Amino acid sequence: MLSATFIVVVVIVCIVTKSSYAYHFQRIITNRRSLQMIADGRVPLMGGNWKLNPTSTAAATSLASELAALTATTKGVDIVVFPPSPFLVPVNSVIQNSNVKLGGQNCYHENSGAYTGAISTCMLKDVGVQYVLCGHSERRTLFKDKDDGINKKIKKVLKDDLKAVLCIGETKDEYEAGLNQEVCAIQIMKDLKDITPEDMSNVIIAYEPVWAIGTGLVCPKEVAQDIHKYIRSLIEKKYGSEIARKIIIQYGGSVKPDNIKELMEMPDIDGALVGGASLTAQSFALIVNYNQ
Numbered sequence: 097m098l099s100a101t102f103i104v105v106v107v108i109v110c111i112v113t114k115s116s117y118a119y120h121f122q123r124i125i126t127n128r129r130s131l132q133m134i135a136d137g138r139v140p141l142m143g144g145n146w147k148l149n150p151t152s153t154a155a156a157t158s159l160a161s162e163l164a165a166l167t168a169t170t171k172g173v174d175i176v177v178f179p180p181s182p183f184l185v186p187v188n189s190v191i192q193n194s195n196v197k198l199g200g201q202n203c204y205h206e207n208s209g210a211y212t213g214a215i216s217t218c219m220l221k222d223v224g225v226q227y228v229l230c231g232h233s234e235r236r237t238l239f240k241d242k243d244d245g246i247n248k249k250i251k252k253v254l255k256d257d258l259k260a261v262l263c264i265g266e267t268k269d270e271y272e273a274g275l276n277q278e279v280c281a282i283q284i285m286k287d288l289k290d291i292t293p294e295d296m297s298n299v300i301i302a303y304e305p306v307w308a309i310g311t312g313l314v315c316p317k318e319v320a321q322d323i324h325k326y327i328r329s330l331i332e333k334k335y336g337s338e339i340a341r342k343i344i345i346q347y348g349g350s351v352k353p354d355n356i357k358e359l360m361e362m363p364d365i366d367g368a369l370v371g372g373a374s375l376t377a378q379s380f381a382l383i384v385n386y387n388q
């Protein structure tokens with residue numbers, strides 16, 4: 097009886113003082129999925145992929161600082177933005193001491209040399225980058241990035257102690273032909289070739305069905321859950337159950353404030369990689385704060 101009273105008092109104190117224990121306690125009692133994620137040690141990751149936007153330093157820093165302010169009290173979610181390379185330094189200066197981390201949209205597998213137009217991981221790291229996108233579908237289709245090159249990028253990102261966000265996903269034709277699992281399996285097999293189990297703690301997978309990117313078509317949550325679960329099973333086969341339980345698998349493709357909650361209710365969806373809706377601080381903050 098005494099211990100029950102003690103627990104109630106502690107919980108009330110936590111809630112009143114808004115401590116992180118209270119945050120996790122609330123999440124646990126409101127969301128069984130959170131309990132599983134916490135047990136597995138997975139913290140949701142919300143990424144804002146700005147792509148080729150915005151077009152000025154002033155707009156980029158204002159977007160980043162507004163986001164930093166709107167997420168100042170966010171707990172239990174990791175947040176990263178991927179600005180265009182010319183804006184990495186100014187954006188980094190306005191997100192210092194905030195909850196927002198910095199990511200690069202692409203990299204090359206060499207450190208330096210005669211590679212016009214390339215950006216290396218040591219340069220990204222030097223300006224404060226912690227995450228790098230590898231194999232985004234726009235890189236695969238528009239810039240002809242191939243799986244062996246993506247694999248080299250991932251190895252270089254990991255060698256330099258950065259986190260690699262490997263983007264995979266099928267096209268509309270492949271989806272309609274029922275080939276989503278096969279496409280993801282092939283991309284994972286090729287892109288993670290020779291990546292060691294030790295390195296896997298720095299790998300994030302973003303499942304982004306190409307037909308859902310920028311189209312307003314969201315993958316139905318049950319279909320997304322099935323494929324995320326399948327991707328986790330592929331990781332389990334290759335690396336074992338502990339790594340599979342811990343790996344973050346994000347969903348990307350027309351994620352908006354009004355659909356994030358239902359996606360995040362799915363047990364194998366661990367966050368989102370957001371394009372269009374990350375270009376205004378308010379909408380991305382609503383996505384980041386989906387649980388509040």
Ligand code: 13P
Nearest residue numbers: 145309310349350371372
């Ligand atoms: P949208 O959110 O605009 O569909 O873009 C998704 C994406 O490509 C994120 O990397």
